[in-house]
Amino acid sequence: MPISEDTFFLDTRFKGTLQSQIQQMVAEGILSGQFKPGDRLPSSRRLAAHLGVARITVTLAYTELLADDYLRSEGRSGYFVSENAPQPSHFPAPPPSTDSVDWTRTLTGRDPVAALHRKPAQWRDYRYPFIYGQADHRLFDHKNWRACALRALGTRELDALTNDYDDRDDDQLVEYIARHILPRRGIQAGPEEVLITLGAQNGLWLAAQVLLTQRRTAAIEAPCYPGLRDILHQTRCQLEPVTVDAQGLPPEGLPETTDVAFVTPSHQCPTNATMPLHRRKELLKAANEQDFLIVEDDYEFELSFLGAPHPALKSLDTEGRVIYAGSFSKSLFPGLRLGFLVGAKPFIAEARALRATVLRHPPGLMQRTTAHFLRLGHYAAQIRRMRRAYAARRETMLTALKTHGLMVEGQGDFGGSSVWMRAPEGIDSAALAKRLAPRSVLIEPGHGFFADTAPCPFYRLAYSSIPSELIPKGIEILAQTIAEMQSA
Amino acid sequence: MPISEDTFFLDTRFKGTLQSQIQQMVAEGILSGQFKPGDRLPSSRRLAAHLGVARITVTLAYTELLADDYLRSEGRSGYFVSENAPQPSHFPAPPPSTDSVDWTRTLTGRDPVAALHRKPAQWRDYRYPFIYGQADHRLFDHKNWRACALRALGTRELDALTNDYDDRDDDQLVEYIARHILPRRGIQAGPEEVLITLGAQNGLWLAAQVLLTQRRTAAIEAPCYPGLRDILHQTRCQLEPVTVDAQGLPPEGLPETTDVAFVTPSHQCPTNATMPLHRRKELLKAANEQDFLIVEDDYEFELSFLGAPHPALKSLDTEGRVIYAGSFSKSLFPGLRLGFLVGAKPFIAEARALRATVLRHPPGLMQRTTAHFLRLGHYAAQIRRMRRAYAARRETMLTALKTHGLMVEGQGDFGGSSVWMRAPEGIDSAALAKRLAPRSVLIEPGHGFFADTAPCPFYRLAYSSIPSELIPKGIEILAQTIAEMQSA
Numbered sequence: 010m011p012i013s014e015d016t017f018f019l020d021t022r023f024k025g026t027l028q029s030q031i032q033q034m035v036a037e038g039i040l041s042g043q044f045k046p047g048d049r050l051p052s053s054r055r056l057a058a059h060l061g062v063a064r065i066t067v068t069l070a071y072t073e074l075l076a077d078d079y080l081r082s083e084g085r086s087g088y089f090v091s092e093n094a095p096q097p098s099h100f101p102a103p104p105p106s107t108d109s110v111d112w113t114r115t116l117t118g119r120d121p122v123a124a125l126h127r128k129p130a131q132w133r134d135y136r137y138p139f140i141y142g143q144a145d146h147r148l149f150d151h152k153n154w155r156a157c158a159l160r161a162l163g164t165r166e167l168d169a170l171t172n173d174y175d176d177r178d179d180d181q182l183v184e185y186i187a188r189h190i191l192p193r194r195g196i197q198a199g200p201e202e203v204l205i206t207l208g209a210q211n212g213l214w215l216a217a218q219v220l221l222t223q224r225r226t227a228a229i230e231a232p233c234y235p236g237l238r239d240i241l242h243q244t245r246c247q248l249e250p251v252t253v254d255a256q257g258l259p260p261e262g263l264p265e266t267t268d269v270a271f272v273t274p275s276h277q278c279p280t281n282a283t284m285p286l287h288r289r290k291e292l293l294k295a296a297n298e299q300d301f302l303i304v305e306d307d308y309e310f311e312l313s314f315l316g317a318p319h320p321a322l323k324s325l326d327t328e329g330r331v332i333y334a335g336s337f338s339k340s341l342f343p344g345l346r347l348g349f350l351v352g353a354k355p356f357i358a359e360a361r362a363l364r365a366t367v368l369r370h371p372p373g374l375m376q377r378t379t380a381h382f383l384r385l386g387h388y389a390a391q392i393r394r395m396r397r398a399y400a401a402r403r404e405t406m407l408t409a410l411k412t413h414g415l416m417v418e419g420q421g422d423f424g425g426s427s428v429w430m431r432a433p434e435g436i437d438s439a440a441l442a443k444r445l446a447p448r449s450v451l452i453e454p455g456h457g458f459f460a461d462t463a464p465c466p467f468y469r470l471a472y473s474s475i476p477s478e479l480i481p482k483g484i485e486i487l488a489q490t491i492a493e494m495q496s497a
Numbered sequence: 498m499p500i501s502e503d504t505f506f507l508d509t510r511f512k513g514t515l516q517s518q519i520q521q522m523v524a525e526g527i528l529s530g531q532f533k534p535g536d537r538l539p540s541s542r543r544l545a546a547h548l549g550v551a552r553i554t555v556t557l558a559y560t561e562l563l564a565d566d567y568l569r570s571e572g573r574s575g576y577f578v579s580e581n582a583p584q585p586s587h588f589p590a591p592p593p594s595t596d597s598v599d600w601t602r603t604l605t606g607r608d609p610v611a612a613l614h615r616k617p618a619q620w621r622d623y624r625y626p627f628i629y630g631q632a633d634h635r636l637f638d639h640k641n642w643r644a645c646a647l648r649a650l651g652t653r654e655l656d657a658l659t660n661d662y663d664d665r666d667d668d669q670l671v672e673y674i675a676r677h678i679l680p681r682r683g684i685q686a687g688p689e690e691v692l693i694t695l696g697a698q699n700g701l702w703l704a705a706q707v708l709l710t711q712r713r714t715a716a717i718e719a720p721c722y723p724g725l726r727d728i729l730h731q732t733r734c735q736l737e738p739v740t741v742d743a744q745g746l747p748p749e750g751l752p753e754t755t756d757v758a759f760v761t762p763s764h765q766c767p768t769n770a771t772m773p774l775h776r777r778k779e780l781l782k783a784a785n786e787q788d789f790l791i792v793e794d795d796y797e798f799e800l801s802f803l804g805a806p807h808p809a810l811k812s813l814d815t816e817g818r819v820i821y822a823g824s825f826s827k828s829l830f831p832g833l834r835l836g837f838l839v840g841a842k843p844f845i846a847e848a849r850a851l852r853a854t855v856l857r858h859p860p861g862l863m864q865r866t867t868a869h870f871l872r873l874g875h876y877a878a879q880i881r882r883m884r885r886a887y888a889a890r891r892e893t894m895l896t897a898l899k900t901h902g903l904m905v906e907g908q909g910d911f912g913g914s915s916v917w918m919r920a921p922e923g924i925d926s927a928a929l930a931k932r933l934a935p936r937s938v939l940i941e942p943g944h945g946f947f948a949d950t951a952p953c954p955f956y957r958l959a960y961s962s963i964p965s966e967l968i969p970k971g972i973e974i975l976a977q978t979i980a981e982m983q984s985a
Contacts, residue, residue: 077878115708116707171632171637176615328598329595343659343661345659346859346860359604367856369695372859389583390567
């Protein structure tokens with residue numbers, strides 16, 4: 010049966026070339042059973058005229074479909090749905106489902122995650138996105154990333170792409186991290202002391218699972234990274250929040266029952282405080298004396314642009330008590346989902362076995378592409394560009410905040426990518442964020458960083474995804490909105 | 498200071514172009530502090546002569562390094578290390594570590610994984626790899642995969658690549674799975690009933706975590722997929738193995754205490770048995786009457802090439818009791834790390850929250866590339882090619898096994914990618930595998946599929962990674978080795 014060209018419509022929302030859209034329409038028609046083997050396709054001339062595209066576009070689409078055996082060509086008679094084309098299934102539609110499961114009782118409810126701190130998906134629609142932890146395309150070296158990915162997709166590296174690594178990692182990536190990334194944080198580690206993770210979140214999760222049970226106690230900073238609280242909640246351990254000050258976590262505040270302390274010494278999340286050397290030494294001393302372990306989350310380790318970076322806490326650790334979690338989410342992009350854990354061999358071996366059970370390994374393509382990007386020096390160059398841009402944005406932001414008299418609670422003396430803010434008395438930052446959204450300003454309310462859900466004056470303003478030139482106007486709207494809320 | 502060309506050596510083991518090797522040597526020299534800002538590089542002519550490469554190769558490497566600001570050029574005076582080049586860190590080497598942690602006591606030991614069932618990394622070095630679950634590059638449509646990846650790496654899809662998806666998935670991938678993949682298994686599901694996972698392993702792990710506690714009971718098939726036993730071990734639930742027969746798991750064998758039954762109805766792992774329709778209905782009836790849930794692992798769902806595929810158990814489920822786990826590891830490649838869960842909305846919501854806590858989301862690039870590969874019809878075409886090849890290999894293998902009188906324990910009547918074998922009385926398959934390795938034959942001993950570690954006559958022979966023409970010789974060596982062991 011001839012298939013009429015009227016069957017085909019171009020969808021203007023389709024993302025991709027015209028050729029691929031045509032190709033997809035034909036393939037879907039065959040896979041859905043709409044077009045049957047032997048059916049004749051409209052001639053390329055007719056279909057092109059009908060869709061208003063160049064004839065070559067249709068011809069190229071048909072040629073691709075020929076190669077994949079969806080179509081066959083019969084010389085001048087044209088193109089037909091191939092007898093060898095993939096066949097649609099012919100299962101009867103299942104009867105309507107009447108769910109009889111009591112899900113409230115059935116689900117273990119181990120992981121009640123507050124919807125409060127989910128990031129908005131459509132953040133790019135905001136003109137003034139002071140959003141934290143998303144990549145800025147202006148600073149990302151897309152061209153070289155793509156070139157490195159292309160290499161990792163090449164015939165010579167097909168094993169790295171396709172293989173089941175089981176519990177192993179990409180050798181090249183581990184080697185580069187051990188030889189070049191860790192020494193820049195003052196850390197020396199061999200390949201058996203490094204595990205690649207699916208981002209810092211996954212690293213912290215693995216560490217928590219390996220070290221905690223419901224009979225153990227974790228000390229956390231207050232406020233702290235919300236994702237960490239979810240992770241620890243899941244282990245059902247005892248939680249002891251320790252309020253941080255301008256120098257980060259005070260070691261004397263740690264309860265004696267502490268089994269594992271989760272800290273962000275180089276740049277406290279979210280207050281940006283940097284823990285000074287004397288306190289770091291006190292913390293390690295306490296760990297040795299009271300026999301607890303420390304998980305160091307060094308999530309912004311590449312973003313120290315104000316003066317020389319502090320070495321990591323891990324670099325001072327002589328007893329194997331510190332587990333170090335790093336991530337490429339801030340220095341490359343979060344969608345990469347790659348980070349690493351550094352720790353003593355028995356710990357890494359256990360975390361590796363657990364990772365294998367949970368997800369086997371991070372995809373080979375992501376690991377190998379990153380290894381190329383690192384090895385060829387693009388990574389170091391990109392970080393340098395980011396640091397320069399962030400330094401400029403930070404200055405613009407601090408100036409604008411000062412101009413409008415907004416209260417900075419913690420700006421960090423190392424750099425970073427955000428400023429921790431405090432709204433005036435009586436203003437809840439969630440309400441502030443809600444008012445700002447229709448004005449195209451995106452801020453992060455502080456509630457998620459605290460254990461309770463009380464009204465919270467704090468909020469985070471990041472400059473990692475907004476260009477300098479838009480910052481003053483964004484801050485101006487912020488200041489106006491606060492003023493309106495005060496006078497209301 | 499001028500840098501002598503003698504500093505540079507080509508490494509013949511280097512994987513990549515000469516240009517990228519030169520680029521990397523210079524970048525590493527700068528990042529390690531060996532080359533300092535202001536140092537003059539050897540001229541492209543001298544370095545090219547020294548390394549025995551074309552001068553243009555050196556010039557292109559230098560040009561790349563210029564663009565990344567590692568070098569600056571001073572007209573005719575040549576290339577110098579840039580003053581803006583990334584700087585090496587100058588932390589003192591940490592003191593030698595004297596690990597004082599009692600790791601045996603400290604680690605929670607939730608996940609003791611038997612090294613027994615780890616896959617050999619160097620399997621491609623074997624001439625006769627009857628290995629299961631690795632991709633065959635001869636059947637993989639690498640060209641189109643690469644084209645789809647290139648598109649997903651394009652400027653128009655930069656958001657899909659770089660964004661933090663938080664707990665969300667790639668819309669295009671979910672839509673294609675719901676509209677085209679699931680209907681081929683007789684399953685109807687909306688986007689809120691689908692969750693993308695990091696492969697089937699991750700899907701089973703999420704399901705187990707969401708549904709089981711140490712007070713609940715999981716029924717598993719005996720023998721069963723070893724990774725599943727690790728997963729359930731980690732939940733600390735009660736485990737009830739139910740011995741399978743030639744029709745898979747007998748529903749009447751399930752204990753009354755069952756809360757969740759993990760089954761592989763379409764193709765039992767590892768025996769290849771297919772559960773007939775009447776038994777599937779009995780199983781669902783038992784689940785409804787005894788109020789338990791079923792996790793259906795349909796790991797080889799694309800490989801039914803002997804007659805029409807059975808619809809999935811999930812397609813018969815009218816009460817929302819079945820959770821379906823699929824994977825692209827067998828139909829695309831395992832290094833992809835992508836699979837999916839299908840289940841009732843409350844279940845999927847909880848699994849999604851847990852996934853976000855554990856790893857946030859599978860990398861955007863892998864999801865989007867797969868979506869393109871599926872949409873453009875390459876996937877269906879590749880599966881068809883694989884089915885044809887597997888059908889031919891299977892016939893060759895069964896013929897060879899018959900010729901040598903080897904005992905087939907389960908060959909499956911649906912197709913698949915392996916045959917479940919039994920060695921003669923008194924022969925342990927682990928000992929057999931050990932003898933075969935130096936003869937370049939790789940088989941999978943059966944121990945890992947059973948709960949105990951007793952000597953085991955069973956082994957798995959897969960034909961998914963070995964071409965037809967090598968199968969007869971591989972089977973011949975296998976038969977010879979068995980004969981030697983019998984006469985010894």
